[in-house]
Amino acid sequence: MDFKDYKGVWVFIEEKDGEIPSVSLELLGAGRKLADKRGTELAGILIGHHVKQLASPIFEYGADKVYLYDQPIFENYRTESFMKALLECSNKYKPEIILFGATSTGKDLASAVATDLPTGLTADTTELDVEEETGLLLASRPAFGGNIMATILCKKYRPQMATVRAKVMKALEREPGRSGELIEETIDLKESDIRTKVLEIVRETTKKVRIDEADIIVAGGKGLGSAEGFQLVRHLADTLGAAVGASRDVVEAGWIEHPHQVGQTGVTVTPKIYIAIGISGAIQHIVGMKNSGIIIAINKDPEAPIFDACHYGIVGDAFEIVPILMQQFKAALNREEVSHVREV
Amino acid sequence: MLHIVACIKQVPDTKIIKMNPKTNTMDRRTAPAILNPYDAHAVEEAVRLRERYGGKVSVVTMGPPPAVKAIKKCIEIGADEGYLITDRRFAGADTLATSYAVTKAIEKISKENPVDLIICGKMTIDGDTGQVGPGIARRLDIPPLTSVNKVVEINQTERTIVVHRKLEDGYEVVQSTLPCLLSVEKTVNEVPYAPFPNMLKAARYKPHVWSVDDLDDVDIKQLGLKGSPTIVSKVWAPPKPQGGEMLEGNPQQQVEQLLSVLLDKKELFQSKEGV
Ligand SMILES: Cc1cc2nc3c(=O)[nH]c(=O)nc-3n(C[C@H](O)[C@H](O)[C@H](O)COP(=O)(O)OP(=O)(O)OC[C@H]3O[C@@H](n4cnc5c(N)ncnc54)[C@H](O)[C@@H]3O)c2cc1C
Ligand SMILES: Nc1ncnc2c1ncn2[C@@H]1O[C@H](COP(=O)(O)O)[C@@H](O)[C@H]1O
Numbered sequence: 358m359d360f361k362d363y364k365g366v367w368v369f370i371e372e373k374d375g376e377i378p379s380v381s382l383e384l385l386g387a388g389r390k391l392a393d394k395r396g397t398e399l400a401g402i403l404i405g406h407h408v409k410q411l412a413s414p415i416f417e418y419g420a421d422k423v424y425l426y427d428q429p430i431f432e433n434y435r436t437e438s439f440m441k442a443l444l445e446c447s448n449k450y451k452p453e454i455i456l457f458g459a460t461s462t463g464k465d466l467a468s469a470v471a472t473d474l475p476t477g478l479t480a481d482t483t484e485l486d487v488e489e490e491t492g493l494l495l496a497s498r499p500a501f502g503g504n505i506m507a508t509i510l511c512k513k514y515r516p517q518m519a520t521v522r523a524k525v526m527k528a529l530e531r532e533p534g535r536s537g538e539l540i541e542e543t544i545d546l547k548e549s550d551i552r553t554k555v556l557e558i559v560r561e562t563t564k565k566v567r568i569d570e571a572d573i574i575v576a577g578g579k580g581l582g583s584a585e586g587f588q589l590v591r592h593l594a595d596t597l598g599a600a601v602g603a604s605r606d607v608v609e610a611g612w613i614e615h616p617h618q619v620g621q622t623g624v625t626v627t628p629k630i631y632i633a634i635g636i637s638g639a640i641q642h643i644v645g646m647k648n649s650g651i652i653i654a655i656n657k658d659p660e661a662p663i664f665d666a667c668h669y670g671i672v673g674d675a676f677e678i679v680p681i682l683m684q685q686f687k688a689a690l691n692r693e694e695v696s697h698v699r700e701v
Numbered sequence: 702m703l704h705i706v707a708c709i710k711q712v713p714d715t716k717i718i719k720m721n722p723k724t725n726t727m728d729r730r731t732a733p734a735i736l737n738p739y740d741a742h743a744v745e746e747a748v749r750l751r752e753r754y755g756g757k758v759s760v761v762t763m764g765p766p767p768a769v770k771a772i773k774k775c776i777e778i779g780a781d782e783g784y785l786i787t788d789r790r791f792a793g794a795d796t797l798a799t800s801y802a803v804t805k806a807i808e809k810i811s812k813e814n815p816v817d818l819i820i821c822g823k824m825t826i827d828g829d830t831g832q833v834g835p836g837i838a839r840r841l842d843i844p845p846l847t848s849v850n851k852v853v854e855i856n857q858t859e860r861t862i863v864v865h866r867k868l869e870d871g872y873e874v875v876q877s878t879l880p881c882l883l884s885v886e887k888t889v890n891e892v893p894y895a896p897f898p899n900m901l902k903a904a905r906y907k908p909h910v911w912s913v914d915d916l917d918d919v920d921i922k923q924l925g926l927k928g929s930p931t932i933v934s935k936v937w938a939p940p941k942p943q944g945g946e947m948l949e950g951n952p953q954q955q956v957e958q959l960l961s962v963l964l965d966k967k968e969l970f971q972s973k974e975g976v
């Protein structure tokens with residue numbers, strides 16, 4: 358294998374309902390940095406049906422090139438069809454690095470492609486860097502239940518591959534009108550070559566909780582004592598117009614459902630304000646919220662590790678502090694005429 | 702008659718793991734070895750399918766000799782046979798080398814009794830990648846179906862299977878030809894307490910134990926550390942955050958300071974739509 362043949366950083370672009378999910382845009386941001394450091398180009402690889410119009414946002418978010426496969430066989434994501442396209446493209450153009458979101462699709466596709474190439478694949482990366490001279494990708498991730506961080510290298514194979522967690526990298530500002538080179542590819546694949554069929558896609562009607570999209574999160578922990586005590590968190594969230602988050606222990610106690618869980622085995626969130634109430638601040642919780650804008654912690658134990666991770670801390674009893682906070686907040690709203698109006 | 706193979710792994714319980722802060726390595730004495738929790742669901746699903754359609758459930762694992770204990774746990778859940786492949790030459794395998802070795806074991810199992818379906822857990826709690834399942838599928842050239850949270854049906858005459866794959870906002874119903882490989886979510890089933898007869902059987906059970914030499918057509922270069930493209934170059938403790946400003950005073954005063962922090966961001970509270 359001659360490493361000199363391998364050039365450029367690729368990002369696998371996901372597509373859902375005609376849009377690019379934010380994780381792919383974040384990867385373009387991260388990929389741009391790697392490509393600039395290596396003095397090479399950043400490309401998006403886009404596979405789907407009727408997706409060509411998505412090439413321009415990919416350029417506007419930082420790519421120099423887009424490799425496009427736009428064929429009916431790619432109507433729905435299937436491992437076998439997408440994998441074949443990506444393998445063919447990678448073997449033809451030889452990228453040095455390919456990044457995927459650590460989403461169910463991204464992980465599924467990356468695992469299959471890495472096995473066939475074959476090459477090394479680092480899962481759930483949270484930090485990325487590249488050696489300027491050698492192009493060696495430094496992919497770091499939490500390991501052993503978040504107890505340590507590990508940097509993983511793939512020295513002897515190219516391309517180097519990694520899946521990257523959502524919400525840890527930053528997308529670039531969109532640059533309207535920025536454009537690049539669109540490379541349209543086609544692959545000779547028949548429906549009969551693919552052994553799986555998507556029979557139906559069912560969107561769950563109940564509105565899914567998406568706390569990762571909230572600007573403000575009030576999160577509660579075991580310190581609230583009981584399901585009734587946890588109501589305090591819901592009330593404060595209502596008052597502030599915030600989403601409700603929780604620690605894993607709270608979810609395991611059944612006070613709230615899993616989609617509200619913040620942390621390593623829950624959701625990673627980056628709200629503008631994160632208020633942690635009665636949460637001790639275990640490392641597995643911290644990794645899920647540490648990139649929030651302002652972190653506020655209320656805990657009665659002055660030694661709680663959450664105070665190391667917050668911007669503002671209050672040592673005190675939640676059941677004393679929070680009611681005062683709600684009352685003063687409402688009063689302040691009226692006074693300042695901040696119109697948190699609930700128009701009907 | 703279906704032959705279902707579940708891939709399982711014995712893992713240190715990362716919930717109660719202690720790290721050596723000097724070397725950043727795991728203190729194995731403090732970490733009891735358990736059956737990877739996700740794999741218990743894989744075995745349970747295999748057992749349920751056997752009960753529905755008839756057949757046999759085998760479990761396979763690559764690991765050190767004590768992994769026999771994890772196999773016994775699977776027998777308790779209801780598996781019929783267990784295979785352990787164990788050899789120093791497997792040591793240090795990353796996901797690519799692991800999928801290679803496990804595939805070689807499945808190929809050997811398949812020779813006696815062809816395999817119709819392979820079930821893996823979503824991920825291991827120590828490796829934590831979810832990559833081994835799809836890797837095995839690719840090596841056997843069968844379709845991988847990940848994120849499976851329900852098996853709807855198997856049609857043995859048509860040789861097809863229909864499953865639900867979990868999506869961010871729902872699920873998709875997918876049909877595949879058999880054989881194929883499923884990686885299952887925890888929500889696919891609940892693992893009940895083991896029935897007493899199974900526990901008796903497990904206590905007495907002796908799994909098949911194979912070394913590299915017992916497997917066929919093995920390319921030694923693809924095993925263990927040598928066969929692993931990824932290497933861990935550095936481990937470190939996650940940086941301790943710096944800590945922020947403590948708001949002092951009585952509760953009333955603390956809240957007043959907090960309020961001024963919040964109201965600095967008052968645009969956030971204005972733009973909310975009424976719901
Ligand atoms: C592999 C692995 C993955 C994990 N993933 C996650 C994850 O994704 N998310 C997650 O959150 N955890 C996760 N955990 C669990 C994590 O290690 C902690 O156990 C958990 O976060 C603790 O939850 P807690 O802070 O609510 O509870 P506790 O640690 O019990 O903390 C309760 C806190 O409340 C305070 N308190 C008590 N009463 C009051 C009061 N009246 N007013 C104010 N404060 C009060 C106490 O001082 C204490 O600090 C994971 C663990 C492992 C091993
Ligand atoms: N050493 C192993 N032996 C057998 N199966 C394994 C092994 N490692 C992983 N698996 C299977 O692959 C799944 C995903 O593992 P991982 O990629 O390590 O997260 C697990 O849930 C198991 O079903």
